[in-house]
Amino acid sequence: MRDLSTEGGLAGSGAEPERGRRGGAVLDRQRDGIRRSVGPSMRVFICILMLAFPPVSRIGAESPQQEKSPDLSWAFFVPDKVQPNIDNEGAIRQVPGSTKTYTQAQIDDLSNPPDWFPDEHAPLPQVLQHGGGPSVLACASCHLTSGLGHPESANLAGLSAAYIMRQLADFKSGARIGEAMPAIAKGLSDEDARQASNWFANLKPKVWQTVVETDTVPKSYVNEHLMRLPLPGGGLERLGDRIIELPQDAARAESRDPHSGFVAHVPVGSIAKGAELVTTGGSGKTIVCSICHGPSLTGLGEVPAIAGHSPIYIFRQLYGFQTGARTSGMAQLMKAVVAHLDQEDMVAIAAYVSSRTP
Numbered sequence: 001m002r003d004l005s006t007e008g009g010l011a012g013s014g015a016e017p018e019r020g021r022r023g024g025a026v027l028d029r030q031r032d033g034i035r036r037s038v039g040p041s042m043r044v045f046i047c048i049l050m051l052a053f054p055p056v057s058r059i060g061a062e063s064p065q066q067e068k069s070p071d072l073s074w075a076f077f078v079p080d081k082v083q084p085n086i087d088n089e090g091a092i093r094q095v096p097g098s099t100k101t102y103t104q105a106q107i108d109d110l111s112n113p114p115d116w117f118p119d120e121h122a123p124l125p126q127v128l129q130h131g132g133g134p135s136v137l138a139c140a141s142c143h144l145t146s147g148l149g150h151p152e153s154a155n156l157a158g159l160s161a162a163y164i165m166r167q168l169a170d171f172k173s174g175a176r177i178g179e180a181m182p183a184i185a186k187g188l189s190d191e192d193a194r195q196a197s198n199w200f201a202n203l204k205p206k207v208w209q210t211v212v213e214t215d216t217v218p219k220s221y222v223n224e225h226l227m228r229l230p231l232p233g234g235g236l237e238r239l240g241d242r243i244i245e246l247p248q249d250a251a252r253a254e255s256r257d258p259h260s261g262f263v264a265h266v267p268v269g270s271i272a273k274g275a276e277l278v279t280t281g282g283s284g285k286t287i288v289c290s291i292c293h294g295p296s297l298t299g300l301g302e303v304p305a306i307a308g309h310s311p312i313y314i315f316r317q318l319y320g321f322q323t324g325a326r327t328s329g330m331a332q333l334m335k336a337v338v339a340h341l342d343q344e345d346m347v348a349i350a351a352y353v354s355s356r357t358p
C-alpha cells in the first residue's frame, strides 16, 4: 500500500495551517506586484493607506479565526483521489446475529440492498428494497433497513411522514439541493413516495452514534461508496475544527449492517459550547432550538426531530440553510437561526444536538 498521508489524497492532518500560509503568500505576491507597477508618489500614498488599513492577510495570520480552512470535504463526503489498495468486491460478508451471507458486490448493488434482519421490520415496500424506475435507487441501500442511515446520508427513522413527503417534494422541485436525492425524488412516483414516507415514519428512533470529544482522530479516507473508513495502519491526525465519524466496525458499516453504529469525534469543549447556544441562543447569536423542535429536540408536528442524529448531517444542514441549499417556505424558519453562526458554532451545535437522546 502506498503512503497516502504524503500524497495529499486525504483530508485533514495539519493541512489547515499550511493552506492558510499559502494563501497569505499569494496575497503578499499580489501586493508586491502592485508596489512594483506604480510610481514613487503613488507608492507613498499606498504606504499611507496600508498603515491606515493593514492588509487583511496580515490580520488573518494573527487571528486563529481567519486561519481556519474552508475545506468542508469532511462534511460533504468526496471520495479520496488516492484510495488504499483494498479489493473486497468478492469478499463474503456476514454480520453478527444474522444467518444471511452476501458478497460485497451484492451489498453495493444500490437497487438490491441486503436485508440482514427481515424479522425486525415491517415488510419492505418495493421502492425500499429494489427502487422504482431507472433513477430511483432502493431507499434501504443508503438509509438502511433501520432508517438510521450513515453520516453521508440521513437518519429517517421516526421522522413524520408529512415531513418526509415535504422533503421529497423539495428535492424534486429544486427547493432543496444535494447529491443523491434530487435525481431519486424526480423519478419517484407519488405512490412510492407515500409508501416510503409511511414506512420510515413507523420506525423507532435509536441511539446510533456515540459523541466523543478529542484532539486527535484515527486517519481515515472516504471510499468510492462515500463511506469514511479508518485508514489501515494510518495512525492519528489532528481533528481541528471538524467532525469525523467513523464506524464502530468498518466491515459491518461496509456491509450496511443496521446494528453497527458510529463514533463521532468532535472538538474538545464543543458539547458544552453547543449546549449554551442551543439552550440560550447565545445572547442573540441564534434562536433557542426547542421553541420549534420540541423540548427534547425530538420534533414537534412537522418540525423534524434532530436529537441524536448524525452530527455531520446536522452540520451539513445548518451550513445548507445558511448557504441556500434549502429554500422552501418551511426552511425560511431556519434562516435567522443560522444567519450569524460560523463553522465553529455549527460544529458545536451539531456535537451537542447529536449527543442528546433521540
Ligand code: HEC
Residues within 6 Å of the ligand: 110, 127, 128, 136, 137, 138, 139, 140, 141, 142, 143, 152, 153, 154, 155, 156, 159, 164, 165, 167, 168, 177, 178, 179, 180, 181, 184, 188, 193, 196, 197, 304, 313, 316
Ligand atoms: C444513493 C444513496 C441514497 C438513496 C438510494 C436514497 N437516499 Fe435519501 N438521502 C441520501 C443522502 C446523501 C441524503 C442527505 C442529503 C443532505 O445531506 O442534505 C438523503 C436524505 C434524504 C431525506 C432528507 C432527510 C431529512 O431529515 O431531511 C429524505 C426524506 C430521503 N433521503 C428519502 C429517501 C427515500 C424515500 C429514498 C428511496 C426512494 C431514498 N432517500 C434513497 C442518499 C440516498
Ligand code: HEC
Residues within 6 Å of the ligand: 166, 277, 278, 286, 287, 288, 289, 290, 291, 292, 293, 302, 303, 304, 305, 306, 313, 314, 317, 318, 326, 328, 330, 331, 333, 334, 337, 349, 353
Ligand atoms: C422558528 C422555528 C425554528 C427554530 C427556532 C429552529 N428550527 Fe430548525 N427547523 C425548523 C423547521 C421548520 C425545519 C424544517 C425545514 C424544512 O422543512 O425544510 C427545521 C430543520 C432543521 C434541521 C434539518 C433537519 C433535517 O432532518 O434535515 C436542523 C439540523 C435544524 N433545524 C437544527 C436546528 C437547531 C440546531 C436549532 C437551534 C440552534 C434550530 N433548528 C432552531 C424550525 C426551527
